Amino acid sequence: MAEIKADGQRQVAIIGGGAAGFFCAAMLAETIDAHNITIFERAENVLQKVKISGGGRCNVTHACFDPKELVKNYPRGTKELLGPFYTFDTSNTTEWFNKQGVSIKTESDGRMFPISDSSQTIIDCLWKATVLKGVALKTRCGVKQFNFAHNRWFISTDKGEFEADAIMVATGSSQQFWNILGHATNHSFVAPVPSLFTFNTQANLFQNLSGVAIQNAEVKINNSKLVSTGPVLITHWGLSGPAILKLSAWGARWLNEKDYQFSITVNWKPTWNKHQAFDWLMDVKKHHPKKKLATINPELPTRFWHSLIINTLGNEERLLADLPHLLYEKIATALTAYPIEITGKSTFKDEFVTAGGLALQKIDFKNFQSKLHPGLFFGGEVLNIDAITGGFNFQAAWTSGFLAAKGIEQFLIKKHTSA
Numbered sequence: 001m002a003e004i005k006a007d008g009q010r011q012v013a014i015i016g017g018g019a020a021g022f023f024c025a026a027m028l029a030e031t032i033d034a035h036n037i038t039i040f041e042r043a044e045n046v047l048q049k050v051k052i053s054g055g056g057r058c059n060v061t062h063a064c065f066d067p068k069e070l071v072k073n074y075p076r077g078t079k080e081l082l083g084p085f086y087t088f089d090t091s092n093t094t095e096w097f098n099k100q101g102v103s104i105k106t107e108s109d110g111r112m113f114p115i116s117d118s119s120q121t122i123i124d125c126l127w128k129a130t131v132l133k134g135v136a137l138k139t140r141c142g143v144k145q146f147n148f149a150h151n152r153w154f155i156s157t158d159k160g161e162f163e164a165d166a167i168m169v170a171t172g173s174s175q176q177f178w179n180i181l182g183h184a185t186n187h188s189f190v191a192p193v194p195s196l197f198t199f200n201t202q203a204n205l206f207q208n209l210s211g212v213a214i215q216n217a218e219v220k221i222n223n224s225k226l227v228s229t230g231p232v233l234i235t236h237w238g239l240s241g242p243a244i245l246k247l248s249a250w251g252a253r254w255l256n257e258k259d260y261q262f263s264i265t266v267n268w269k270p271t272w273n274k275h276q277a278f279d280w281l282m283d284v285k286k287h288h289p290k291k292k293l294a295t296i297n298p299e300l301p302t303r304f305w306h307s308l309i310i311n312t313l314g315n316e317e318r319l320l321a322d323l324p325h326l327l328y329e330k331i332a333t334a335l336t337a338y339p340i341e342i343t344g345k346s347t348f349k350d351e352f353v354t355a356g357g358l359a360l361q362k363i364d365f366k367n368f369q370s371k372l373h374p375g376l377f378f379g380g381e382v383l384n385i386d387a388i389t390g391g392f393n394f395q396a397a398w399t400s401g402f403l404a405a406k407g408i409e410q411f412l413i414k415k416h417t418s419a
């Protein structure tokens with residue numbers, strides 16, 4: 001790709017063969033000659049994260065169609081993504097995949113998947129829209145260095161030297177590439193920390209309860225403003241589920257600073273405060289004085305409710321009528337403000353991302369172009385943008401890929417007309 005073609009067509013180099021790089025290439029291949037686009041991928045295979053995403057089903061996006069609501073799912077990138085989502089959002093994503101013959105379904109929690117329930121469908125679709133159209137793919141061809149001179153980009157790779165008019169960087173969370181990028185440009189980076197992880201705890205409350213789910217709980221991280229509501233899943237090591245994963249994303253940096261040693265307070269019945277829980281207990285006592293605590297249930301999984309009683313009051317066998325007032329207070333507190341020590345984190349295997357990456361101040365979010373170097377574009381996880389779990393991370397890759405492609409087209413036209 002070293003030479004500018006006689007017809008004046010310009011060359012585009014896409015660094016990174018992941019979701020963002022491939023989507024950008026697919027968008028470009030709709031408007032410019034695909035043979036002028038090259039994807040450089042350092043690994044043997046492309047789209048590897050797409051392959052394993054969503055437990056092999058690929059949670060492509062999320063059924064949230066209002067950009068103002070959509071941005072609320074991005075702890076990093078909330079402000080910057082609003083404009084881009086007005087141009088290309090979840091509905092554009094599903095529409096594009098539909099047009100390629102990939103039907104997308106929505107699950108009850110809003111997550112969207114290909115109806116095949118196979119990430120291979122998405123890989124095949126992206127392959128067809130790029131490589132089969134003539135986009136050049138160079139695998140095992142890591143970019144080691146690049147620089148701008150004489151109005152062109154010079155790219156040094158494992159397989160030799162290349163030139164391009166425009167570059168799209170979509171190298172994901174590879175910190176090795178951050179160094180290359182930092183060296184080649186004056187862009188700066190925000191240090192990486194993990195996001196989307198589960199909380200470890202040794203709390204007795206959860207012993208032998210692995211697999212039990214609480215449908216709706218409010219989880220607060222003590223001494224912080226971090227609070228989240230939603231399902232909580234008890235695992236072998238602690239707590240997972242949407243309420244926990246959301247906290248891990250919004251608190252990614254703060255929790256890292258605490259070395260993942262912190263405490264949380266959980267309300268297992270978020271529609272109640274302590275007084276309302278107490279009133280409910282008094283009401284049940286009034287109507288069923290001969291029952292025991294273990295045989296009533298505030299609509300929580302039975303095994304969990306029993307564990308909550310045992311871990312709060314011990315083996316309490318007395319009838320409700322005989323229980324002292326203080327014990328009712330204790331159980332009302334346990335229901336609505338249960339303290340738990342968190343002792344570490346574990347990887348959430350269905351999805352994880354890195355918080356951190358290219359600092360956002362020097363990016364023009366109209367087209368994801370560098371404000372420092374015209375002709376240099378970015379997309380996907382290389383940016384300091386990440387989301388909670390549920391398909392939002394891919395949506396950022398599709399949106400940035402689309403807008404970068406539009407920006408590249410404009411850039412090439414401008415370059416051509418001013419040549």
Ligand SMILES: Cc1cc2nc3c(=O)[nH]c(=O)nc-3n(C[C@H](O)[C@H](O)[C@H](O)COP(=O)(O)OP(=O)(O)OC[C@H]3O[C@@H](n4cnc5c(N)ncnc54)[C@H](O)[C@@H]3O)c2cc1C
Pocket residue numbers: 015016017018019020021040041042043046047048049050052053054055058059060061141142143144170171172173174177349350351352353379380381382390391392393394395397
């Ligand atoms: C297990 C798992 C499951 C996930 N599931 C989901 C999900 O269901 N839904 C969702 O929305 N998100 C999911 N995610 C997050 C999502 O996969 C990422 O946000 C998304 O893949 C980012 O795309 P990207 O193109 O920016 O980066 P990547 O997909 O990481 O692609 C970057 C590519 O660049 C290449 N590269 C790096 N350095 C160089 C170099 N120097 N030269 C050339 N190439 C280079 C890499 O090898 C890689 O192929 C999941 C993540 C994981 C880890």
